[in-house]
Amino acid sequence: MNESDMDVIHSKKHLRWSLTIICLILGLILTIIFALSIGPVDIPITTIFKILFRFPKSWPDSYGIIVMEVRLPRILLCALVGSALAVAGCAMQGLFKNPMASPYILGISSGAAFGASLAIVLGISIGTGVFAIPFMAFIFALVTIFIVYNIARAKGRVPMETLLLAGIAVGAFFTAQVSLMKYIAGEELRSIVLWLMGGFWASSWDKVAIAFPSILLGVGAIMFFSRDLNIMLTGEEHALDLGIKIESVKKIILIFASLVTAAAVAVSGIIGFVGLIIPHIMRIIVGPDHRILLPSSCLVGAIFLIWTDTLARTMIQPTELPVGIITASFGAPFFLYLLRKRKRITGW
């Protein structure tokens, strides 16, 4: 191979990355528009545009309320949560160099579930009204990661194996407390179970406002460390030799991955599968480089969760299914198909 070839290949790679991102952004926009029109009341796409862009009013009052107050916040919340889980999962898998890693691997979900069940069963919360459950879930998620991190820390270093085991143990502890809450829940049992399954049925602009800042900040921060994550995949020793401050990078990524996970869980409950599988699917498609892997996982996570939630709310009208059931039921076969086609999961 001669020299100019490598230049060409390198610039082609960046062009391909840019095209991928542009296509996925378009895909996300189309997804949002289609999802807005689909539901118990089908609203024509032209009307959706008119409502969104505040054309002179030519549609029934109810359409405006359905689109702006019911569907749009729900869809945006799906997009936020999908992005958050996919990016956090991707970061955790990269950090732990472990294909089984998910955003919940350090017990964050169990901690959040305990916080939520405290609010649901015992009515203990520092927030009120619509904020009661999300606030408790969010705070307990962060408390969990704080405990896990400090247990695992020794002499200013955080060995990943210790972190993993500490996460599993602390998670198990909180899972037991959630079981206790369920046991004494009485009439509230159904509320806890539904929260644990995860879903977007109680979406509102308030929840979008709660989740948005943390997720935007966290996702942005994680992407800022894409190159460091790449190099850490080749081994911590290599990363150190290439000038990466591995301990502080690990800490920063853990903090922000936990922050976005906590925000996602707080507003939607525990939605499985997205954070585990979307990064794997994208690794198969775009490769292991986090500079493209993270943004594309982010966008595909959003698209995927919007579509699965659209199915969840329309499949068995007039009622709806928990979205977690749909994410795994449709996502798992698709993932298995990719797995078979490629014969091996890229990178593990």
Next chain:
Amino acid sequence: MKLNINGITFYFDNVKALDDVTFEVNGGEVIGVIGPNGSGKTTLLRCINLALRPKMGTVFIDGENILKLDRKDIAKNIGVVPQNSTIHFPFTVFDIVLMGRTPHLGRLDRETSKDIKIAKNAMKTTNTQHLSDRLIDEISGGEKQRVIIARALTQEPKILLLDEPTLHLDINHQLEVLELVKKLARKNKLMVVLVSHDLNLVNRYCDSLMLLNSGKIYSIGEPQEVLTQDNIKKVYKIDVEVNYNKKTKSLNIIPIHAIEDKL
């Protein structure tokens, strides 16, 4: 150009692993570090680039105290080829080599054509250009070793640290890698510190040797001064025959038998 290792002392918990190790390396010079298992060879390498922080002593690069440099600046000065280079992720060889530019790039910078040129030159030097598009987890051990050397060169370091670069390589590739290292030292005026277990190869390719025993320098100097029957007997606990080979202009160490410890 000069690398001064000055009184390095290192403890693992309470166990002393390095004891007052002092030596210097000049530009273009290859120094080989030998010694039995657990004598502190790898620890010494890791202390030189502050991957491990010595309890006492420091390292001067051209008179500059390394303790005053941050990790990025250290990586601009010191390239490392570690012992274990198992990379399970399907990065292309070119991606891996280009990672050597990391210490020179800001977090959001893209690699410029200058960076690509440096990476390409490193690949030319190490004869890995043809592997450019191959995946790092699908090439042979010898190829991978050369790729990691290419990556270290892409850092444009003044100092190259190699930890058993010939481990797991066949005889052909062992010679190839060491010849490359020596050539690089001469051509780029690199200061090279190389850890190895292979006494025959190391004395052939290194300008000087350092024999470590329990974290202390037992002997340092020209290969003939260091690799004596006596020294090897005391440090490695084996009887050896040392011959001079006219063809390779180096010493041949032939192990005779191990000396059993009298209890």
